[in-house]
Amino acid sequence: MFHVTARAWLIAYLILVTLPLWLMMIRPTPPARPFLVEASLALGFVGLIQMALQFALIARFRGLTAPLGIDTILRHHRRIAAVALLFVAAHPVMLALHEPSLWAAFDPFGGSWANRTGAWALYGLVLLALLSVGRKTLRLSYEAWRVSHAVLGIATIVLAHVHLNLAGRYTDVLWKELVLIAITLLAVSGFAWLRLIRPALAKRRPYRVARVHEEAGDVWSVDLEPDGHDGWRFEPGQFAYLTLGPNPYTLDEHPFSFSTSGERSARDGRVGFAIKELGDFTRRIGDVPVGTVAHLDGPHGSFTPDRHPAPGYVLISGGIGIAPMLSKIRTLRDRGDPRPVLLIHGEKRLEDVPYLGELRALEREMPLDLVLSLEEPPEGWDGERGFIDEAMLRRLWPDERFRRTVFVCGPNPMISAVESALRRIGVPDEDVHAERFDLV
Ligand SMILES: Cc1cc2nc3c(=O)[nH]c(=O)nc-3n(C[C@H](O)[C@H](O)[C@H](O)COP(=O)(O)OP(=O)(O)OC[C@H]3O[C@@H](n4cnc5c(N)ncnc54)[C@H](O)[C@@H]3O)c2cc1C
The missing domain is CATH 2.40.30.10 (Translation factors)
Incomplete structure (x- = not known):
């Protein structure tokens, strides 16, 4: 089910992204030009639609988030942004390689309005990427970053469309330009859904x-x-x-x-x-x-055993990564679920482990094994010590015939280290699900 749906979304995405190319091939078409010019225009079109679809991608549509998970979607959002930036930047570079006088088009205040709006759209996109990559270094608050991200995203798309309109050629045919604008508007309306309709729905159920x-x-x-x-x-x-x-x-x-x-x-x-x-x-x-x-x-989200049925589970958490694990454990207990659960939790000190009393009690109420690994263990501690690593996982891994599904949640470096340790001890990737709290 997961693979079919995810694949269906991928195919739909590829069709939408390449739609302008098919559209531009329908007659009437402008006279053919050298390959470099045509390829540069194709990249520009694809980059524009990719940027517009970014809004639909992050609109938290249940049909999309359920099979993929929001963290996966946001990861793809970032990767697609990098590809879109590459395509959009390649567009004027390739044109200038063909016609060197077009290097002047990079001047944001010179040349025709078609050139200027194109340059502004490109620089807007570059700024958007820089702010996202460097948010923490620049000490930009999450909220301020979000506002800048939305404003720059919408401004860039509007400028790109104005550029397209002024530069003409393929969009000289009105209906083609209207189709492009419609695709963009539809995608960007995801933003209205996210910021206006979703809060309205939440307000009805306080x-x-x-x-x-x-x-x-x-x-x-x-x-x-x-x-x-x-x-x-x-x-x-x-x-x-x-x-x-x-x-x-x-x-x-x-x-x-x-x-x-x-x-x-x-x-x-x-x-x-x-x-x-x-x-x-x-x-x-x-x-x-x-x-x-x-x-x-x-x-x-899909970080749930209900979507990943298995004969048993291994939950690996660090710090507040315990939160979704608690929900899983408490729910399985309430359901009287007989499947075994191993929880490996990493924390600095014993006194920092939240819900420890309850977790110990849960061990007696259900088939749960709790293993704590402490960075600064108290004197006389005979449990695990230090970061959760390959050797510890090998030592603790249940020796049984069936394959357990693994859920990992905690600080980003911990998740990455655990994922590669799991790979090394032979746990197949498809059995491992991770949730990152630090998305941006
Ligand atoms: C899927 C998911 C589940 C989470 N579950 C828990 C949980 O159960 N318990 C818990 O304590 N924390 C959880 N977090 C993390 C929690 O969202 C952040 O700690 C919190 O938003 C920090 O806000 P702040 O204003 O206190 O700190 P800030 O200093 O403003 O933010 C600290 C960091 O939190 C992240 N963050 C802040 N605001 C948001 C936002 N609106 N959306 C996404 N990320 C944001 C950013 O990476 C930021 O750098 C979860 C995060 C995600 C993505």
């Missing part, structure tokens, strides 16, 4: 903060109860975007994994998160009064 409780390791348990509706079902390991306060039309929305049991939620509608203090929003979470209005956009 929640209230029911409990805020401090756990170990600067983590807060935050429970929400539905206000005037039954709540919705989620699968353990999924996440939602949370906004606090009466206005869901805000940039201050943050993704958090459900940490509570999906089964409990199905009964009373309550959902819970485990939130680690990290920045502006999360550091204020402990002060949020009970009764505060909250809105949720979700559930999202």
